[in-house]
Amino acid sequence: xxxxxxxxxxxxxxxxxxxxxxxxxxxxxxxxxxxxxxxxxxxxxxxxxxxxxxxxxxxxxxxxxxxxxxxxxxxxxxxxxxxxxxxxxxxxxxxxxxxxxxxxxxxxxxxxxxxxxxxxxxxxxxxxxxxxxxxxxxxxxxxxxxxxxxxxxxxxxxxxxxxxxxxxxxxxxxxxxxxxxxxxxxxxxxxxxxxxxxxxxxxxxxxxxxxxxxxxxxxxxxxxxxxxxxxxxxxxxxxxxxxxxxxxxxxxxxxxxxxxxxxxxxxxxxxxxxxxxxxxxxxxxxxxxxxxxxxxxxxxxxxxxxxxxxxxxxxxxxxxxxxxxxxxxxxxxxxxxxxxxxxxxxxxxxxxxxxxxxxxxxxxxxxxxxxxxxxxxxxxxxxxxxxxxxxxxxxxxxxxxxxxxxxxxxxxxxxxxxxxxxxxxxxxxxxxxxxxxxxxxxxxxxxxxxxxxxxxxxxxxxxxxx
Amino acid sequence: xxxxxxxxxxxxxxxxxxxxxxxxxxxxxxxxxxxxxxxxxxxxxxxxxxxxxxxxxxxxxxxxxxxxxxxxxxxxxxxxxxxxxxxxxxxxxxxxxxxxxxxxxxxxxxxxxxxxxxxxxxxxxxxxxxxxxxxxxxxxxxxxxxxxxxxxxxxxxxxxxxxxxxxxxxxxxxxxxxxxxxxxxxxxxxxxxxxxxxxxxxxxxxxxxxxxxxxxxxxxxxxxxxxxxxxxxxxxxxxxxxxxxxxxxxxxxxxxxxxxxxxxxxxxxxxxxxxxxxxxxxxxxxxxxxxxxxxxxxxxxxxxxxxxxxxxxxxxxxxxxxxxxxxxxxxxxxxxxxxxxxxxxxxxxxxxxxxxxxxxxxxxxxxxxxxxxxxxxxxxxxxxxxxxxxxxxxxxxxxxxxxxxxxxxxxxxxxxxxxxxxxxxxxxxxxxxxxxxxxxxxxxxxxxxxxxxxxxxxxxxxxxxx
Numbered sequence: 001x002x003x004x005x006x007x008x009x010x011x012x013x014x015x016x017x018x019x020x021x022x023x024x025x026x027x028x029x030x031x032x033x034x035x036x037x038x039x040x041x042x043x044x045x046x047x048x049x050x051x052x053x054x055x056x057x058x059x060x061x062x063x064x065x066x067x068x069x070x071x072x073x074x075x076x077x078x079x080x081x082x083x084x085x086x087x088x089x090x091x092x093x094x095x096x097x098x099x100x101x102x103x104x105x106x107x108x109x110x111x112x113x114x115x116x117x118x119x120x121x122x123x124x125x126x127x128x129x130x131x132x133x134x135x136x137x138x139x140x141x142x143x144x145x146x147x148x149x150x151x152x153x154x155x156x157x158x159x160x161x162x163x164x165x166x167x168x169x170x171x172x173x174x175x176x177x178x179x180x181x182x183x184x185x186x187x188x189x190x191x192x193x194x195x196x197x198x199x200x201x202x203x204x205x206x207x208x209x210x211x212x213x214x215x216x217x218x219x220x221x222x223x224x225x226x227x228x229x230x231x232x233x234x235x236x237x238x239x240x241x242x243x244x245x246x247x248x249x250x251x252x253x254x255x256x257x258x259x260x261x262x263x264x265x266x267x268x269x270x271x272x273x274x275x276x277x278x279x280x281x282x283x284x285x286x287x288x289x290x291x292x293x294x295x296x297x298x299x300x301x302x303x304x305x306x307x308x309x310x311x312x313x314x315x316x317x318x319x320x321x322x323x324x325x326x327x328x329x330x331x332x333x334x335x336x337x338x339x340x341x342x343x344x345x346x347x348x349x350x351x352x353x354x355x356x357x358x359x360x361x362x363x364x365x366x367x368x369x370x371x372x373x374x375x376x377x378x379x380x381x382x383x384x385x386x387x388x389x390x391x392x393x394x395x396x397x398x399x400x401x402x403x404x405x406x407x408x409x410x411x412x413x414x415x416x417x418x419x420x421x422x423x424x425x426x427x428x429x430x431x432x433x434x435x436x437x438x439x440x441x442x443x444x445x446x447x448x449x450x451x452x453x454x455x456x457x458x459x460x461x462x463x464x465x466x
Numbered sequence: 467x468x469x470x471x472x473x474x475x476x477x478x479x480x481x482x483x484x485x486x487x488x489x490x491x492x493x494x495x496x497x498x499x500x501x502x503x504x505x506x507x508x509x510x511x512x513x514x515x516x517x518x519x520x521x522x523x524x525x526x527x528x529x530x531x532x533x534x535x536x537x538x539x540x541x542x543x544x545x546x547x548x549x550x551x552x553x554x555x556x557x558x559x560x561x562x563x564x565x566x567x568x569x570x571x572x573x574x575x576x577x578x579x580x581x582x583x584x585x586x587x588x589x590x591x592x593x594x595x596x597x598x599x600x601x602x603x604x605x606x607x608x609x610x611x612x613x614x615x616x617x618x619x620x621x622x623x624x625x626x627x628x629x630x631x632x633x634x635x636x637x638x639x640x641x642x643x644x645x646x647x648x649x650x651x652x653x654x655x656x657x658x659x660x661x662x663x664x665x666x667x668x669x670x671x672x673x674x675x676x677x678x679x680x681x682x683x684x685x686x687x688x689x690x691x692x693x694x695x696x697x698x699x700x701x702x703x704x705x706x707x708x709x710x711x712x713x714x715x716x717x718x719x720x721x722x723x724x725x726x727x728x729x730x731x732x733x734x735x736x737x738x739x740x741x742x743x744x745x746x747x748x749x750x751x752x753x754x755x756x757x758x759x760x761x762x763x764x765x766x767x768x769x770x771x772x773x774x775x776x777x778x779x780x781x782x783x784x785x786x787x788x789x790x791x792x793x794x795x796x797x798x799x800x801x802x803x804x805x806x807x808x809x810x811x812x813x814x815x816x817x818x819x820x821x822x823x824x825x826x827x828x829x830x831x832x833x834x835x836x837x838x839x840x841x842x843x844x845x846x847x848x849x850x851x852x853x854x855x856x857x858x859x860x861x862x863x864x865x866x867x868x869x870x871x872x873x874x875x876x877x878x879x880x881x882x883x884x885x886x887x888x889x890x891x892x893x894x895x896x897x898x899x900x901x902x903x904x905x906x907x908x909x910x911x912x913x914x915x916x917x918x919x920x921x922x923x924x925x926x927x928x929x930x931x932x
Contacts, residue, residue, distance in 0.1 A: 017908070052843060052903050066843035168902075299898075310908045311901035332896050339900035348900055377518060377532035407873065410906070413899045414879040420897060421887035430798050431886060432765075433879045434805035434814055435777035436634075437518050440876070442483070442776045 011113035015041030018291025019119030025321025042087035058176030131225030166193030170251020346409035351399025425453035481507030484757025485585030491787025508553035524642030597691030632659030636717020812875035817865025891919035
């Protein structure tokens, strides 16, 4: 009766989206009699939504527990042994084992594996500047960061916050702290916030930030952090000024956390992430990886990219887990879709912006259209801008950007699916999108933009024949 | 100097979406020295949004003028001669002329054409029942209908309304009249409203209607209309009851208005619409057609369909106009996308439902998922249901249906674009859709549904191999 296979052990490093998705999928396909699953996570929480941190800090969500999708007890009920405050400190691929430190107790031990899943996530980029490690300078990566920042803006009574870096998280945190009544400044080396947008679209986001009272210092390098005698951050120094700060939030982005993998000789690629195949296998035997610590393929540029996003981490973890469970699944890559909401402004982008397209060797044409989210006569219609970047001659869609108000941003999904399928602007003009006055003008903004882009391709051919 | 071409004349029958789009596009490409454009429209308005009528009746939009995109004067400024209250009553293709009646003045005249554009739209289906033409029984097709119904529910003081037929317009009108404080009943021969949805999804819409106080009488044929001595409608008789009515709104759908074309020998097809090629040329020389009066190809079933929607009419009109102007454009067909909002409930569908798929010869699998529109912890997250219909074995997406609240329905665009590109459920699981807590759970409902559908295809293969 029963199979005679030896019971194998899957060891997962990292208990957030990618790691727990992999564990859950592997468990669905292989029972506890066949596969033991151990997850080590160095933090206090597993299976949480890091993307929810700005909403917790801003008070939109008050219960930290709501950001946790599943507790360790829930995983235990599924025969997944999740150990919090256990940090993997060394991988020994030849020996098939991982050295694990008990973060609170301090002891270390070796845990063996038959299959290893690396899901170490990403770590905030910290500037190598004096004072960058001072107390009061926060990254935004794990739930513990959210707890610390919320405490700082709440009971600790911070009044002045400086956000360094104008990426999604930086902007969302700026908004959250404005909502809590702080004076918020944002410093960025670039001339615009949100560099994943083209400058013309980024300028709209900058206007929105100023509109809610965020002071923007753009094109200013941060040169250091002043600290008070007790070691707390007191100010941010830029090339042009000193900004007093009770609190600093780093929004310089994150990079794949690959130190552990690199030290074990597991291949890390040109985009800075662990290299995997489309089934999420690394180049090292019996070792898999998924989530923010890996790089993947950009389906438009064809280039490797590391894009830290919970949605990719979940998908990749699921794919790894299905394969680890004996099934077959693949993660084909990404098209670079992202959405964000800064106060009432919705922002979305997908594919390549002009700079990225040029870097990938494309010659492009761009169009931007102003239109409304609903029929102009319908209450609640708001303005939105839609920009498309298409390849010259072929007219192939390369990317799209949207800045608008309610109901604008999610239209990026349509652009992302069009990109995924290699559609041209001309083909897109025929798309059968949902129309009714509460949802769209009779020409959806996506269709208007596609028409303009198709016209631009035709005009370019006439102007530059041959 | 100048071209020596003879000045041609484009005659357009019908001044709404298709006709005016064609006229405008033709004018953009050919100046008034080359092409004269005459449009005859029998109604009081041109270039209006019939889809906006329920919002005008419900008081969401108070100014009728807002439903009119452009006035005759604006068209005159573009050298488009638009004549309201002028009705085409006969087409003479051999003679290249159309007989036009002055609706108010009563005279008739022949207008010649070099190119004829038929954009006669659709006409409400009227039951052939006693009293169906009584005063107080309204179709919902042109702006004048909206004016009449608004007057009836407003100053005329109607208290009890009966809507006959549970399609989009019927439901939107039911909601509009509830908003105006009327007692509203809805009668439908079918067992569910909105037959473009499967019964399980249609039941959710029925619940929403009951929730706002609409009385539903489903599965009941209308047998006639009682009239008062002055000839006004007084009640609707069904097989089971008599419903007193101060006002009846017909929501039985519309059919292509093809009488004029048919009488002239212009081909009408099996779906009841004028047959055109993809450039919108009819089978009769120099005669074009676009909008609700034509049939087109359903890109999933491959079958001819007549789907009356402003968005198709605009696209087809534009295509015809570009071709009439000497350019090249095509209308490839539709995938059957539609969205609607009934009170707080958003409804969307695209592709084929189970019944339609079976009729087209497909064997299908269906999945329905319940999920939220935003991250579960984000305020404003509401529940939505997403249903996918996929082909057995291939897993190809055939259709999708969504019922939910705010921010649910427009996700149908993603399904429509996936359909357009022939994607399978398995391919869709990898799609890079926009994720951030205010916009979506980390697994967008579309992705969850795609996963379930892919699982169902796999399970079906196991259960029914070979």
